Amino acid sequence: MSSFYLKVIAANRMFYSGRCRSVIIPDMDGEKEILAHHEDLVIAMMDGEMRFQEENSTEWKHAVVGRGFAQIAHNRVTVLVETAESPEEIDIARAKEALERAEEQLRQKQSIQEYYHSSASLARAMTRLKVTSKYL
Amino acid sequence: MANAKEIQDRMKSVQDTLKITNAMYMISSSKLKKSKKALEATEPYFYTLQSTMSRILRHLPDIDDMYFKDTSKIKKEEKTIGYIVVTSDKGLAGAYNHNVLKQAEQHLNNCPNPKLFVLGELGRHYFEQRGINIDQQFHYTVQNPTLNRARNISETVLDLYLENELDEVYIVYTKMLNAIQTETEFLQLLPLKKADFAIPNLPSGLPVENMQFRPSAEVVMDQIVPDYVVGFVYGALVESYSSEQNSRMMAMEAATKSAKDMLHELGILYNRARQTAITQEITEVIAGAKSQKKKKH
Numbered sequence A: 001m002s003s004f005y006l007k008v009i010a011a012n013r014m015f016y017s018g019r020c021r022s023v024i025i026p027d028m029d030g031e032k033e034i035l036a037h038h039e040d041l042v043i044a045m046m047d048g049e050m051r052f053q054e055e056n057s058t059e060w061k062h063a064v065v066g067r068g069f070a071q072i073a074h075n076r077v078t079v080l081v082e083t084a085e086s087p088e089e090i091d092i093a094r095a096k097e098a099l100e101r102a103e104e105q106l107r108q109k110q111s112i113q114e115y116y117h118s119s120a121s122l123a124r125a126m127t128r129l130k131v132t133s134k135y136l
Numbered sequence B: 001m002a003n004a005k006e007i008q009d010r011m012k013s014v015q016d017t018l019k020i021t022n023a024m025y026m027i028s029s030s031k032l033k034k035s036k037k038a039l040e041a042t043e044p045y046f047y048t049l050q051s052t053m054s055r056i057l058r059h060l061p062d063i064d065d066m067y068f069k070d071t072s073k074i075k076k077e078e079k080t081i082g083y084i085v086v087t088s089d090k091g092l093a094g095a096y097n098h099n100v101l102k103q104a105e106q107h108l109n110n111c112p113n114p115k116l117f118v119l120g121e122l123g124r125h126y127f128e129q130r131g132i133n134i135d136q137q138f139h140y141t142v143q144n145p146t147l148n149r150a151r152n153i154s155e156t157v158l159d160l161y162l163e164n165e166l167d168e169v170y171i172v173y174t175k176m177l178n179a180i181q182t183e184t185e186f187l188q189l190l191p192l193k194k195a196d197f198a199i200p201n202l203p204s205g206l207p208v209e210n211m212q213f214r215p216s217a218e219v220v221m222d223q224i225v226p227d228y229v230v231g232f233v234y235g236a237l238v239e240s241y242s243s244e245q246n247s248r249m250m251a252m253e254a255a256t257k258s259a260k261d262m263l264h265e266l267g268i269l270y271n272r273a274r275q276t277a278i279t280q281e282i283t284e285v286i287a288g289a290k291s292q293k294k295k296k297h
Helices: A092-107 A112-135 B004-059 B096-109 B121-129 B147-162 B217-296
Strands: A004-010 A013-027 A030-035 A041-045 A048-054 A060-065 A068-073 A076-081 B080-086 B113-119 B168-176 B182-190 B212-214
Touching: A004 A060, A004 B004, A013 A041, A013 A060, A013 A076, A041 B004, A041 B217, A048 A112, A060 A112, A068 B004, A068 B217, A076 B004, A092 A112, B004 B217, B080 B096, B080 B147, B080 B217, B096 B113, B096 B121, B096 B168, B096 B182, B096 B217, B113 B121, B113 B147, B147 B182, B147 B217, B168 B217, B182 B217, B212 B217
Parallel strands: A004 A076, A041 B212, B080 B113, B080 B168
Antiparallel strands: A004 A013, A013 A030, A013 A048, A041 A068, A048 A060, A068 A076, B168 B182
């Protein structure tokens, strides 16, 4: 099966680089799957769950990613995100704490900016917990 | 000449200071190593971000975006300019803070409406003492720069920029030129200049790639620019922190060296004083013995 080169770069490290058969990324209105020889494209990504299949396996690898974008050019896909974690790396206790904290803050009166902050951290914590409960 | 006891006391105090400067030297060098590693880890992210921005601009040269506005038409008296000044929390770092503050003040002098965002305790004190108004809500430390802090800083500035409260934003920080040299940098952060992203000498006759954007080029751009600013601020913070540690390392090395020189000189003085005391004692004993001898005869 034909493959393409995938690079996932998080702000603080190179998360993954290697050949892949398929990658599914969260975008603004759902999910998008990218296969080999996709047309050149730049996609704005939302935070959520990302999946990819390596060249010689049918097993899906999962990762929780933050906001960013994916760029496809000449059969190379570069995913640039704020954060990227595999399910094994996620600290469940910390994610739970963050979830509770965000829920508590959302119940209180906040400025618009604070509201955006709390709802973003709520979304992050929820994805982390969802992915860990599914695949661990 | 001071007596031996006094010199000894002085030597002891110099030795204690030497221990402190030496310890500070080691601490700074290990901190420097750590922050350099952090900077290296973010480099691929930042470079890819930059190249993607230049690619988008190449495809859409006439993109009309908030972040690329032209401010040269606004009159100087009506322009509000934000300055992010990165200093350190503590002194004892040679000319590090002085250089940054001097550079910042120079620009402040020919700007009628400045808005200051000062990072680091030392810079805050400096501007407060001079009665220059600084943003009081802007309280961030410069120790151990994190992406999260860089995100908060750029969010504050971007919000003000998007609400048209700031027309331009500059950043004053210190850059590492190489392992030994540092240099104060003064850069425009906002609005972005398209020219900064243009790739010079692009070979002509290259097949024009047809790049699409989802959902649209504007949305993609709006997603990328804040990240770019965050990356830039983070880079500046880490560079400054490294420079600070570097300057402190050099200052402490110089202090350790001069303390050692002082100890050497004091050692000579001490020996001389001790010798004088011994000589005097011997002279006294001999003189005493002589007078006793005279009595016997």
